[in-house]
Amino acid sequence: MEKRDPEIITEKELMRTWSRFMRAQGKIIGLVPTMGYLHQGHISLIEEARKYTDLLVVSIYVNPGQFSPTEDLSTYPSDFRGDIDKLTALPGGVDVVFHPQNLYDYRNNGSESGDNDTSSGATRRNNNSGDAKEEGREEAVMSCIERQSGNAHETWIRVERLERGLCGKSRPVFFRGVATVVAKLFNIVEPDVAVFGKKDYQQWRVIRRMVRDLDFPINVIGSEIVRDDDGLALSSRNVRLSTEEREKALSINMSLSRAKIAAQNGQVSCSDLRNSVIQAIQEAGGKVDYAEIVSQENLEAVEEIKSPVVFSVAAWFGKVRLIDNMEIDVRVQHVNTQVWT
Amino acid sequence: MEKRDPEIITEKELMRTWSRFMRAQGKIIGLVPTMGYLHQGHISLIEEARKYTDLLVVSIYVNPGQFSPTEDLSTYPSDFRGDIDKLTALPGGVDVVFHPQNLYDYRNNGSESGDNDTSSGATRRNNNSGDAKEEGREEAVMSCIERQSGNAHETWIRVERLERGLCGKSRPVFFRGVATVVAKLFNIVEPDVAVFGKKDYQQWRVIRRMVRDLDFPINVIGSEIVRDDDGLALSSRNVRLSTEEREKALSINMSLSRAKIAAQNGQVSCSDLRNSVIQAIQEAGGKVDYAEIVSQENLEAVEEIKSPVVFSVAAWFGKVRLIDNMEIDVRVQHVNTQVWT
Numbered sequence: 001m002e003k004r005d006p007e008i009i010t011e012k013e014l015m016r017t018w019s020r021f022m023r024a025q026g027k028i029i030g031l032v033p034t035m036g037y038l039h040q041g042h043i044s045l046i047e048e049a050r051k052y053t054d055l056l057v058v059s060i061y062v063n064p065g066q067f068s069p070t071e072d073l074s075t076y077p078s079d080f081r082g083d084i085d086k087l088t089a090l091p092g093g094v095d096v097v098f099h100p101q102n103l104y105d106y107r108n109n110g111s112e113s114g115d116n117d118t119s120s121g122a123t124r125r126n127n128n129s130g131d132a133k134e135e136g137r138e139e140a141v142m143s144c145i146e147r148q149s150g151n152a153h154e155t156w157i158r159v160e161r162l163e164r165g166l167c168g169k170s171r172p173v174f175f176r177g178v179a180t181v182v183a184k185l186f187n188i189v190e191p192d193v194a195v196f197g198k199k200d201y202q203q204w205r206v207i208r209r210m211v212r213d214l215d216f217p218i219n220v221i222g223s224e225i226v227r228d229d230d231g232l233a234l235s236s237r238n239v240r241l242s243t244e245e246r247e248k249a250l251s252i253n254m255s256l257s258r259a260k261i262a263a264q265n266g267q268v269s270c271s272d273l274r275n276s277v278i279q280a281i282q283e284a285g286g287k288v289d290y291a292e293i294v295s296q297e298n299l300e301a302v303e304e305i306k307s308p309v310v311f312s313v314a315a316w317f318g319k320v321r322l323i324d325n326m327e328i329d330v331r332v333q334h335v336n337t338q339v340w341t
Numbered sequence: 342m343e344k345r346d347p348e349i350i351t352e353k354e355l356m357r358t359w360s361r362f363m364r365a366q367g368k369i370i371g372l373v374p375t376m377g378y379l380h381q382g383h384i385s386l387i388e389e390a391r392k393y394t395d396l397l398v399v400s401i402y403v404n405p406g407q408f409s410p411t412e413d414l415s416t417y418p419s420d421f422r423g424d425i426d427k428l429t430a431l432p433g434g435v436d437v438v439f440h441p442q443n444l445y446d447y448r449n450n451g452s453e454s455g456d457n458d459t460s461s462g463a464t465r466r467n468n469n470s471g472d473a474k475e476e477g478r479e480e481a482v483m484s485c486i487e488r489q490s491g492n493a494h495e496t497w498i499r500v501e502r503l504e505r506g507l508c509g510k511s512r513p514v515f516f517r518g519v520a521t522v523v524a525k526l527f528n529i530v531e532p533d534v535a536v537f538g539k540k541d542y543q544q545w546r547v548i549r550r551m552v553r554d555l556d557f558p559i560n561v562i563g564s565e566i567v568r569d570d571d572g573l574a575l576s577s578r579n580v581r582l583s584t585e586e587r588e589k590a591l592s593i594n595m596s597l598s599r600a601k602i603a604a605q606n607g608q609v610s611c612s613d614l615r616n617s618v619i620q621a622i623q624e625a626g627g628k629v630d631y632a633e634i635v636s637q638e639n640l641e642a643v644e645e646i647k648s649p650v651v652f653s654v655a656a657w658f659g660k661v662r663l664i665d666n667m668e669i670d671v672r673v674q675h676v677n678t679q680v681w682t
Contacts, residue, residue: 016558024365109553149641154502155520155554161495179496180555187556212450213496214521215528217357300490 005088006058006097012188015098019057019190027054031191033182036060037077038086041197041226041234046087046094048223049195057189058087059098064144065153066177073144077236103184104145104153143173156180159206159213165299166202166312167323170289178203179210186216194218199225199233201310201325205299225325227253233324245317251284256311256326263328268305281315289314289321296327305330346429347399347438353529356439360398360531368395372532373435374523377401378418379427382538382567382575387428387435389564390536398530399428400439405485406494407518414485418577444525445486445494484514497521500547500554503640507543507653508664511630519544520551527557535559540566540574542651542666546640566666568594574665586658592625597652597667604669609646622656630655630662637668646671 009015019029030053032045042058049056060083067073080099087094145153156176163175186194196204204222211220226234231253232246241249255277263273270293277291294301296308311326350356360370371394373386383399390397401424408414421440428435486494497517504516527535537545545563552561567575572594573587582590596618604614611634618632635642637649652667 012556103556106553149502149639151639153554155498155500155551157496157498157555159496161490184554184556187558190558210496212447213494213525214498215353215444215525217528217531297492298490 003088004093005084006094008084008097008099010099010101012100012103015057015096015100015188016190018096022055023190028193029053029189029191030056030193030195031059031185031189032056032195033059033061033185035062035076035236036083037079037236037239038083039234039236039238041199043086043090044226045195045197045223046090048221049193050092052193052219052221053191055096056094057096057098057191058094059100059185059189061098061100061103061181061185063103063177063181065104065181066174067144068142068171068173069144071171075240077239098185098189103181106151106153143177157183157210157214159209162202162206162209162299165294165301166290166292167314168202170314175203175206179206182207183210183214183216186211186218191218193221195221195223197225198222198325198327199235200323201312202299205297231257233322235322237320237322240320241317245320248284248286249315249317249320249322251281251286252313252315252322252324255280256313256324259311260326260328263305263330268330270301270303270305273305273311277311277313281313285317287316289316291315293328307331344429345434347425347435349425349438349440351440351442353441353444356398356437356441356529357531359437363396364531364533369534370394370530370532371397371534371536372400372526372530373397373536374400374402374526376403376417376577377424378420378577378580379424380575380577380579382540384427384431385567386536386538386564387431389562390534391433393534393560393562394532396437397435398437398439398532399435400441400526400530402439402441402444402522402526404444404518404522406445406522407515408485409483409512409514410485412512416581418580439526439530444522447492447494484518498524498551498555500550503543503547503550506635506640506642507631507633508655509543511655516544516547520547523548524551524555524557527552527559532559534562536562536564538566539563539666539668540576541664542653543640546638572598574663576663578661578663581661582658586661589625589627590656590658590661590663592622592627593654593656593663593665596621597654597665600652601667601669604646604671609671611642611644611646614646614652618652618654622654626658628657630657632656634669648672 009018022029030049032042032049034042046056046058060080062073062076062078064073084097087097147154157179158176159179168175196207198204208220211218228234230250232238232250233253238246259273259277267273273293274291278288281288281291291313292301293305293309293311296310302309305328308327308329311328314321314323350359363370371390373383373390375383387397387399401421403414403417403419405414425438428438488495498520499517500520509516537548539545549561552559569575571591573579573591574594579587600614600618608614614634615632619629622629622632632654633642634646634650634652637651643650646669649668649670652669655662655664
């Protein structure tokens with residue numbers, strides 16, 4: 001198959017025009033939302049999306065709305081030219097890369113415009129804490145694009161129960177930022193199918209629930225985690241691990257893997273399973289943010305594994321926060337071909 | 342023009358199929374969302390929508406998500422057969438009445454289904470306060486369909502600044518419920534144009550802001566207030582006023598009208614204008630919820646009228662809460678042909 005550059009679209013209106021033109025010809029359109037710095041995990045999402053669609057849009061946009069002012073927006077890795085090269089090299093390629101400059105800039109939206117406060121159109125490097133803090137809001141929810149007055153962006157989607165636990169505890173702005181930007185992308189790209197990775201398990205559940213609750217006409221598919229040969233779940237943040245930190249970080253997938261086997265061998269007490277994972281990560285030098293066993297659909301904590309659960313972990317190694325998720329179904333035989341123990 | 346019954350559609354999927362079929366034929370589709378019990382105000386929205394569209398959908402759905410458990414969901418008036426008769430009698434009619442039973446029932450949504458808790462599919466008469474209160478949520482935001490766990494509806498759209506003031510103060514669940522149900526209707530009906538009345542001025546602004554911020558591909562139009570001959574703004578709730586209460590309620594539009602003339606004659610101090618309206622309503626026996634002069638776009642309070650504002654009032658007469666809104670632009674000549682003084 002001949003290699004071809006994807007079409008790069010940066011404007012919302014052009015993106016929607018492309019989609020509508022293609023849909024009018026009966027094409028099924030897929031969307032894979034990313035923040036760029038693509039790796040094999042993203043490629044697997046693209047390959048999954050291709051199964052269900054005629055045409056593929058990959059969005060590359062680092063969304064300031066899901067970062068708090070103290071988080072790593074300014075150091076989030078990026079390599080747009082490298083991303084395009086990777087997509088071009090794919091067998092089959094992708095059709096469009098949607099790469100907007102700023103999804104929160106409404107100054108060209110006619111009468112319902114943004115104001116002239118340029119900070120309302122937040123840039124990637126704008127880690128200004130805004131004025132929200134000063135007025136002392138009731139909710140401690142503030143992202144890099146927050147404002148207290150004027151015409152700047154102010155609409156947020158909250159998936160109120162699913163957003164609370166796991167990563168939501170330490171990242172209170174994260175899921176409302178993700179849900180909101182994904183809704184925006186859905187309304188701009190108008191895909192039939194969207195694919196999210198189960199690596200970000202809670203995110204996938206939040207998006208599925210949002211799509212159901214807001215009646216988006218989109219089929220949301222969860223794609224399996226892709227791991228390196230040593231078992232570490234692929235993440236754009238892995239590049240920031242030192243060799244030593246990376247070695248230590250393997251304690252996450254190794255302990256999760258052991259926990260899965262233990263559960264399938266009958267050890268279904270969640271406190272025991274959690275303790276062993278926490279201990280393994282701590283002994284390796286990691287700092288556990290959480291290690292919880294929750295139901296797959298609601299992400300509500302369980303005490304004993306009876307129905308399908310996910311063992312969800314977040315831990316810091318150095319300055320890098322990693323997450324991993326292991327689905328466990330004790331009703332089925334253990335069939336993993338590769339285990340890191 | 343021959344009279345014709347509108348097609349009545351109750352299922353989400355059928356509604357979307359109809360819209361997509363029509364759009365594929367190049368038709369421009371309009372949506373007028375209503376809670377039924379139609380009056381001339383609704384008819385004016387329909388007539389406004391017809392200017393911009395080929396086909397018209399009127400939705401009739403009393404949305405439990407915008408009522409708190411202590412509000413008047415159970416007594417909200419309804420007359421579906423009468424509504425259909427009124428729509429049929431319209432010159433040009435309407436094409437579809439979308440009349441879903443329950444927009445929050447997801448039991449037919451495949452794997453991302455609702456749970457078996459039938460209260461998740463709230464009915465109109467279900468004023469159950471749910472279990473949210475018991476757990477003492479951080480935010481005092483709870484509607485008639487609120488749940489604390491399980492798979493029930495949990496996604497809410499917040500337009501964080503515009504939802505706070507005016508009606509948002511006394512009705513904390515209202516605008517998130519409105520924004521959420523309107524987003525659902527937008528995703529189900531997929532209209533090109535939607536029309537809202539300026540009678541519910543804050544609602545109109547909330548919806549416009551949501552559409553901008555979430556990039557809905559929909560043109561939201563505000564339609565002017567329709568008043569009875571005596572000047573009372575039309576509302577489905579007016580039917581619940583006694584003759585005497587209705588007479589007293591005219592103090593709202595009369596005092597607003599006087600305030601507008603005063604402002605256009607140079608009296609631009611908002612505290613003076615507000616005091617005279619509050620006094621007039623109180624003297625008539627009404628209980629003022631709020632009487633505020635705010636900028637038209639942000640709904641932020643102003644002290645002196647320099648740019649276009651809206652004078653926004655909510656007041657109780659007996660058990661009925663009425664709202665009215667008067668746009669004031671001191672830069673233009675007073676041109677009202679009818680004033681109630």
